[in-house]
Amino acid sequence: MARTSIDGAETAGRAAVRREGAGERSAPDGGARGGDTRERLLAAASALFAERGYDRATVREIAARAGVNQALLFRHFGSKQALFGEVVAQGGYEQLRSTPPERLVEAVLRSLLHPPADPAGAPGASRSLKTMLRSVGGGDEVSTAVAGLGEAYAKALAELSTRHDAALRADLALSWLLGIGLTRVVAGKRPLADADPDEVCRLVLGTLGHLLDGLPEGGTPRT
Amino acid sequence: MARTSIDGAETAGRAAVRREGAGERSAPDGGARGGDTRERLLAAASALFAERGYDRATVREIAARAGVNQALLFRHFGSKQALFGEVVAQGGYEQLRSTPPERLVEAVLRSLLHPPADPAGAPGASRSLKTMLRSVGGGDEVSTAVAGLGEAYAKALAELSTRHDAALRADLALSWLLGIGLTRVVAGKRPLADADPDEVCRLVLGTLGHLLDGLPEGGTPRT
Numbered sequence: 001m002a003r004t005s006i007d008g009a010e011t012a013g014r015a016a017v018r019r020e021g022a023g024e025r026s027a028p029d030g031g032a033r034g035g036d037t038r039e040r041l042l043a044a045a046s047a048l049f050a051e052r053g054y055d056r057a058t059v060r061e062i063a064a065r066a067g068v069n070q071a072l073l074f075r076h077f078g079s080k081q082a083l084f085g086e087v088v089a090q091g092g093y094e095q096l097r098s099t100p101p102e103r104l105v106e107a108v109l110r111s112l113l114h115p116p117a118d119p120a121g122a123p124g125a126s127r128s129l130k131t132m133l134r135s136v137g138g139g140d141e142v143s144t145a146v147a148g149l150g151e152a153y154a155k156a157l158a159e160l161s162t163r164h165d166a167a168l169r170a171d172l173a174l175s176w177l178l179g180i181g182l183t184r185v186v187a188g189k190r191p192l193a194d195a196d197p198d199e200v201c202r203l204v205l206g207t208l209g210h211l212l213d214g215l216p217e218g219g220t221p222r223t
Numbered sequence: 224m225a226r227t228s229i230d231g232a233e234t235a236g237r238a239a240v241r242r243e244g245a246g247e248r249s250a251p252d253g254g255a256r257g258g259d260t261r262e263r264l265l266a267a268a269s270a271l272f273a274e275r276g277y278d279r280a281t282v283r284e285i286a287a288r289a290g291v292n293q294a295l296l297f298r299h300f301g302s303k304q305a306l307f308g309e310v311v312a313q314g315g316y317e318q319l320r321s322t323p324p325e326r327l328v329e330a331v332l333r334s335l336l337h338p339p340a341d342p343a344g345a346p347g348a349s350r351s352l353k354t355m356l357r358s359v360g361g362g363d364e365v366s367t368a369v370a371g372l373g374e375a376y377a378k379a380l381a382e383l384s385t386r387h388d389a390a391l392r393a394d395l396a397l398s399w400l401l402g403i404g405l406t407r408v409v410a411g412k413r414p415l416a417d418a419d420p421d422e423v424c425r426l427v428l429g430t431l432g433h434l435l436d437g438l439p440e441g442g443t444p445r446t
Contacts, residue, residue, distance in 0.1 A: 134360070137353075137409030150412060165422070171406060171415035172399075172426060179402025183394060186360030189373060192394035199388070203395060203434065211430045 038076050040066040046087045053127025054084055078141075085145030088132050092149040101159045102216050105173060105208060106201060108153070112181040113197035126185055133181045150174060160214030169211050176204065261299050263289040269310045276350025277307055301364075308368030311355050315372040324382045325439050328396060328431060329424060331376070335404040336420035349408055356404045373397060383437030392434050399427065 044066035048057035059080050063070040077083040099107045112129070135142035157170035180200070183189045192200070209215045267289035271280035282303050286293040300306040322330045335352070358365035380393035403423070406412050415423070432438045 130360075136405055137357070137411070143410075147410060147412070150410070154412070165426070168414045168418050168422070169426065171412060171418075172403065172423070172430075175402035175406040175415065176395075176399045177402070178405060179398035179400070180395065182359055182401060182405070183398040187366075187370060187373070188360070189370070189377070189394060191391045192398065195391050195394075199391070200395070203388070203392065207395075207430060207434045210433045211426065 037066070037068050037072055041068060041073055041076060041083065042087060042090060045083050046091070049084060049087060049128045050125050053125075054131040055127060059083075082141040082145075084128070084131065085142040088128075088142065089145040089149050093152065096152055096156060101156045102214055104153070104156055105177070105212075105215060106205060108177050109180070109201055109204060110197060112177060112185065113200055129181065130186050133178070133186050136178060157212065160212040162213065173208055173212055176208070180204070260289070260291050260295055264291060264296055264299060264306070265310060265313060268306050269314070272307065272310060272351045273348050276348075277354040278350060282306075305364040305368075307351070307354065308365040311351075311365065312368040312372050316375065319375055319379060324379045325437055327376070327379055328400070328435075328438065329428060331400050332403070332424055332427060333420060335400060335408065336423055352404065353409050356401070356409050359401060380435065383435040385436065396431055396435055399431070403427070 041062065045057070045062045048062050048065060059070055059073055063073045073083065077086060095107055132142060132146060135146060137143055154167065154170045154174050157173050158166040161169045163169065180192070184192045205215060264285065268280070268285045271285050271288060282293055282296055286296045296306065300309060318330055355365060355369060358369060360366055377390065377393045377397050380396050381389040384392045386392065403415070407415050428438060
């Protein structure tokens with residue numbers, strides 16, 4: 001399968017840039033400002049991926065916005081793909097930290113439902129979301145980051161059940177969120193692709209309340 | 224994204240084979256046996272994909288098993304990828320025809336759950352399933368076939384709800400099946416990847432009964 005690299009071209013370019021920037025490896029401020037540089041790159045990448053989407057945000061622009069040399073970008077992250085993986089993971093772990101488990105399903109669902117369904121010239125959030133969703137299980141650097149994040153989400157969701165099979169129930173809930181993202185954002189299947197996010201939340205949360213008993217009471221779709 | 228073709232190499236080889244087999248285009252039995260050839264190729268491909276998986280089944284072997292020239296394979300289907308799409312679609316439509324709507328969720332779920340979770344040297348069913356699941360929304364010839372099939376499944380599932388939003392409920396149910404396939408077969412996330420199929424069916428069908436009121440009564444996971 002020709003899908004080992006999301007961005008073969010930019011990864012291929014990296015060896016060249018590495019050579020070009022090799023002199024900076026021993027720059028006197030390299031160590032002290034390393035953390036800073038990393039943070040600035042992550043922030044710039046996060047903003048540009050959201051504005052333009054993964055494919056259209058170039059490493060040149062990301063480095064320029066962070067005010068650092070492209071060589072440093074590759075030194076810190078290795079590839080655009082790996083940088084994207086770290087941006088996704090960082091965002092996910094922030095959501096995990098700031099969201100109580102019983103609100104997590106809705107939070108994930110809303111972040112899947114809110115980016116526009118990819119009209120021409122749309123903001124990049126749904127493009128990046130698409131890249132992330134399609135990477136699941138792909139064995140690339142994004143999927144590795146996303147797999148770790150998936151484990152963390154599943155662990156949090158497992159707290160919502162008191163059953164012996166809580167971990168399996170959590171995996172199933174997470175599977176549903178993944179499938180909804182793929183069907184709506186990647187495949188664009190209607191009516192789900194056009195459906196009102198509140199309506200989708202109501203149906204999904206009402207149904208999942210029967211799998212995870214710790215979800216807050218909402219109207220079940222039966223009533 | 225470098226993922227437009229699942230099998231660039233075999234597709235690239237097709238022009239050469241076409242030239243080689245061009246003389247057969249005017250063979251006197253070409254027209255009369257066309258339907259036959261097509262059926263034989265589909266049957267051979269279906270068997271080989273199941274035995275070896277999409278990646279390991281070669282067009283040479285498929286053609287040999289069908290007893291036809293490779294050139295005819297490409298003339299009928301265009302590419303290995305398109306042939307795979309047709310095999311998947313054919314299997315899906317057969318399942319749709321032979322399964323009453325209220326049994327469809329379980330039938331799909333069981334076909335997702337039964338192939339072994341891809342140990343080394345495993346039968347090819349889970350490899351082909353993986354190829355199919357990963358193609359969702361990929362814009363290739365497999366995803367086109369799968370998208371049409373998805374519409375047909377959703378239409379059948381929508382019969383299981385009497386609500387005004389039956390079509391949305393059906394899309395959500397289908398999304399769950401897709402997400403379960405991806406999480407279990409493609410990502411291999413545990414505990415879902417190792418879970419007993421009966422256990423998964425019990426949990427999913429019990430929960431989905433609250434979304435689609437036409438599903439047969441099963442023990443709900445709450446009891």
